[in-house]
Amino acid sequence: MTDSADTTPAPITHFYSPETPRSELTVYRGPLVGRSGARQFDATGSITLRWNPSPMLQWSGVSKDVDVGIDLTTGSLTLEEPSIEVLSKHSLRIASGDEGPPDNIRWKGGGPLGRVVAGNPKAKDLAHATFILANLPTMQVGAKLRHETTWYLGRTVLTGAGWKVTLDSPRNYREIEVDLRDNGGHAVTHTGRVEREDSTDFSTEDLQDVLHVLRYVLSLACGRWTSPVLPVAYNNAAEPAWSEWTSPLISPWRPSLGLVDGFHPEQLQEIFERIAAAWADPLKQEVVQRAIYYLIDANDPHPLELAVSSAQSGLELLAWSELVEDRHIYTAKAYGPLKAHESMRELLALHSISEKFPPGLTELASVAAKLTGLAVGDGPEVLTRMRNGVMHPSRAKPKFSTGEWYDAWCLARHYLQLSILGYLGYQGTHRDPAVKVHFTGQIEKVPWNP
Known part of the structure; x- marks a missing residue:
């Protein structure tokens, strides 16, 4: 309970607030500018952010203009759907219901809307x-x-x-x-x-x-x-x-x-x-963005084979960035002949990440048994050869069960997540994808800061 002297803050309030967590948000209601080919016309409508089936900014509008869809120079119908722009002088304000549709509506439309900047786009204060x-x-x-x-x-x-x-x-x-x-x-x-x-x-x-x-x-x-x-x-x-x-x-x-x-x-x-600090370097910013894209793609296990391939692409991105661009261990020419599992192995070594199978991923032992000439517990080569088998299938190559792919998926995400954290210089703890059953509060230390 609180009393009248309590200084505990209330939650932040926002300019646009939905009535319920799933409610759509109408951010604008009022005059609009319509365009149909070379033709400009006046309209009235609204702009709304809708959540389902996916977040989408949409416009709806009406006009009493008689010939919205007519090209006045030729008198023919235009083939383009009318587009809508917001009048900037009206744009940054709470949407209200005081501007109803005009009388004698001759046209009605709606659709998705791209990015709109309301207010002063170059404000510095x-x-x-x-x-x-x-x-x-x-x-x-x-x-x-x-x-x-x-x-x-x-x-x-x-x-x-x-x-x-x-x-x-x-x-x-x-x-x-x-x-x-x-x-x-x-x-x-x-x-x-x-x-x-x-x-x-x-x-x-x-x-x-x-x-x-x-x-x-x-x-x-x-x-x-x-x-x-x-x-x-x-x-x-x-x-x-x-x-x-x-x-x-x-x-x-x-x-x-x-x-x-x-x-x-x-x-x-x-x-x-760490990410805010990396943003000051345009190359690091690009690498971090792409690596996170790969990791989020890899987090979607439908299908597992593509998720493993996404994770390996992220590892190849980081291997090039660390070994060639940042640390200059290789020149671009010397890096070229390296096989994917070799560059991955060197990337892992930079951050003390073991290439051996984590103890909970028991299905990987049977994967290794199916692959000839494989060193025991060599994670980078297991992932590379499983991925190559999908990209270049043949009757002679071994096939793997769902359980084996699942453990490979956990291993690939384990490597990529740790490599991203290593690239950022992160020193704390994390939830490790190689631990298949996590309890609330359970965390693991990064291997380079045990």
């Missing part, structure tokens, strides 16, 4: 920004938040590269996660706030950088895509100055295959710190 997140598992420990007359542990604060990011879960976050677990799909799970640690101003370009960092941090953490949604930035006068409307990259809910455990927020903090 921003003090903070807020956003919402969907399908992000909640940390089980955190700072206190107030809900009416009670409090709960729902706040996570991340810092790095001069930024401070606050993530708040709602009081009923357990109900939301139960609903997602039972029914899948998408639902809003958090509100967030981003600002400079020293409270100095920042620009929209700075903000977009840190929001991209946050997408990769949180997606790596939970093992599937999630992104900040509908960010709104405020200037020093506390007025909304900028917003971005787009269809966010968010995977449907599925059991988390991420490396962060809900009882260990320090893992998320260090990942944010």
Whole structure:
């Protein structure tokens, strides 16, 4: 319980807030500009972010213009679907119901909408920004938040590269996660706030950088895509100055295959710190982005063979980046003749990652027995030869059971996850994909910092 003197903060509020975690969000309602071929016309309508079947920004509009679909120069019907643009002077405001459709409607349309920037796209006097997140598992420990007359542990604060990011879960976050677990799909799970640690101003370009960092941090953490949604930035006068409307990259809910455990927020903090630092180097930024893409692809086991191939592609990316670009162990010419399992083995050795089979992956012994000329317990060569068997099938090559592919999948993700963490210089703990049965709170140390 709380009393009147309690200073516990309430959760962050956002400019665009859904009525329920699964409610669509209407971000704009009012005048629109329509285009049909070379023709421009006036329209009225709305722009809405819908969650299902996948997150999609959509427009709907009506017009009393008589000849929306007619090319006035030729008098013929245009072949293009009319497109819609937002009048910028009206764009950054709470959607309201005070602008109904015009009389004498002659045209009605709707469809998907690309990225829209509302407000000032070049603002430089921003003090903070807020956003919402969907399908992000909640940390089980955190700072206190107030809900009416009670409090709960729902706040996570991340810092790095001069930024401070606050993530708040709602009081009923357990109900939301139960609903997602039972029914899948998408639902809003958090509100967030981003600002400079020293409270100095920042620009929209700075903000977009840190929001991209946050997408990769949180997606790596939970093992599937999630992104900040509908960010709104405020200037020093506390007025909304900028917003971005787009269809966010968010995977449907599925059991988390991420490396962060809900009882260990320090893992998320260090990942944010490391990725934010890497963002200053354009090459490292590119490598981190692609490696996380490969890992998230590998986390989808349908089918297992493609998931293993995705993980191995990520390992090849990191091997080139570490052995050639960063450490200069090989020149590009000398690296070329290396076989895939040889470069993978050298990458693992850089970070003290054992090439031997982890003890829980018992099916790999039977895989090794089917492959001739294989050293006992050589994980890199097992993965390479299994992948090659899929890419270059023949009657002479051995076939593998689902159980054998499953253990190979765990091994490939184990190697790739650790290699990403090694590339980032991460020193903490993680949830290891090679441990097939995880209990809440169970974590493993990275091998280079035992």
